[in-house]
Amino acid sequence: MDNAIIELNNITKKFDGETVLDDITLSVKKNEFVTLLGPSGCGKTTTLRIIGGFETPDEGDVFFDGHLINDVPPFKRQLNTVFQKYSLFPHMNVFENIAFGLRIKKMDERLITSKVEKMLELFNLKNYGKRRIDQLSGGQQQRIAIARALVNEPKVLLLDEPLGALDLKLRKEMQQELKAMQKQIGITFIYVTHDQEEALTMSDTIVVMNDGIIQQMGSPIDIYNEPQNAFVADFIGESNIIDGIMHDDYLVEFLGKKFECLDKGFGKGEEVDVVIRPEDLDITPTGQGKLEGIVKSVTFKGVHYEMRIVVLGYEFLVHSTDMAPAGSTVGLTLTPDDIHIMEKGE
Ligand SMILES: Nc1ncnc2c1ncn2[C@@H]1O[C@H](COP(=O)(O)OP(=O)(O)O)[C@@H](O)[C@H]1O
Ligand SMILES: [Mg+2]
Known part of the structure; x- marks a missing residue:
């Protein structure tokens, strides 16, 4: 070169x-x-x-x-x-x-x-x-x-x-x-x-x-x-990595819900890793998010709160300036560009 x-x-x-x-x-x-x-x-x-x-x-x-x-x-x-x-x-x-x-x-x-x-x-x-x-x-x-x-x-x-x-x-x-x-x-x-x-x-x-x-x-x-x-997503910064299934170009399912995403070119029905950064998840009052979970813990980190929020057994790491107390039920929202689809690692 x-x-x-x-x-x-x-x-x-x-x-x-x-x-x-x-x-x-x-x-x-x-x-x-x-x-x-x-x-x-x-x-x-x-x-x-x-x-x-x-x-x-x-x-x-x-x-x-x-x-x-x-x-x-x-x-x-x-x-x-x-x-x-x-x-x-x-x-x-x-x-x-x-x-x-x-x-x-x-x-x-x-x-x-x-x-x-x-x-x-x-x-x-x-x-x-x-x-x-x-x-x-x-x-x-x-x-x-x-x-x-x-x-x-x-x-x-x-x-x-x-x-x-x-x-x-x-x-x-x-x-x-x-x-x-x-x-x-x-x-x-x-x-x-x-x-x-x-x-x-x-x-x-x-x-x-x-x-x-x-x-x-x-x-x-x-x-x-x-x-x-x-691997890279997890090693570079913290990430939520969830099992998902691609239904079509730009359409992925995880945790029982279908989400629009920006990724294409996967096989129909292909199993994928869905990667979501902690700072890309927003909390909402119950009933207003596509996902719903229970806050397991809250830690104040200076600029943001770090929360662990359990949705159908999956524990999300969430970084937000908004806070919901431990034990409460909250909604979680995310937009298509917050969702990153990766081929399943070996
Ligand atoms: N001189 C050596 N003899 C035998 N095994 C080695 C030797 N040097 C490194 N290794 C092995 O090679 C692998 C890579 O080591 P290394 O390059 O030091 O990794 P890192 O710097 O990323 O921690 C490790 O499994 C290590 O145990
Ligand atoms: Mg070394």
Whole structure:
């Protein structure tokens, strides 16, 4: 593909006879922020390690800037990795930690100083050069781990759950900081996380993985609004997933009622998954909704209420600024564009 800096073509990887990556094909553009997102064990780290050259695929090809790099060792690839455990050198100060890669390259001392100082400035660590690593907070250590990789001026930075060890508030700050920096210096990021919110916040493109298979690739908005299957719908945000039957184009039945929808092309009588986002359901007084249920629980979430509403044994998750108390009977309404029909997963 034009403009692609990294391409994976039909990558398959087995460990002990177990397939952990199954025919992975993806393409990353220059300066793109791409996130591999999926539950633990789905193959994210293995994919990253294949790009980095730390694992060899059993089948398939890896391209860098149009060149096949299957046999190129990690240190000759123009990329750097930030691992989850950032493993800084505790016996070196901040400056020396960042300078490490440049010293290995035997770079001129003055050039090293200027490059490291630029990094310290970029990461708001200007007066920290002489500090010992153990005198720094988790957030500062994380910044140094990233600075230590970036100072080598890689074309691609691989980041494996780099914010996983930070508390929520710091993680959110670092998400903004990293994203801004990535745009500012103009570099390609391939980022791994199991946190869907992090992926939605930071990425240009999200690659949703499960069981070693790419489930969907697209912009955060596309993935959120148009999930291709129930797995993606459920993993990206919360969803109600109900068994349904397609009666005709634009007509689906679930929970004993027929609903207009926007989907077509399914077989008549085909069993489908009906996906409805919690924020798309509206509560009404009894008798005014197409569905009727009993409120099982109500939790105030700040901006909205989260309610669990049971309809014919199915427990809906509903997010609404309106509230009905636990134990009450309410109606539920939804419009055709609130209903998303998916092929049944295996
Ligand atoms: N070196 C290895 N030897 C054997 N199994 C491995 C090895 N590395 C990873 N795996 C297995 O491969 C699967 C994918 O792992 P990984 O890529 O680390 O997933 P993720 O990063 O998405 O959590 C898991 O089942 C894991 O146990
Ligand atoms: Mg991992």
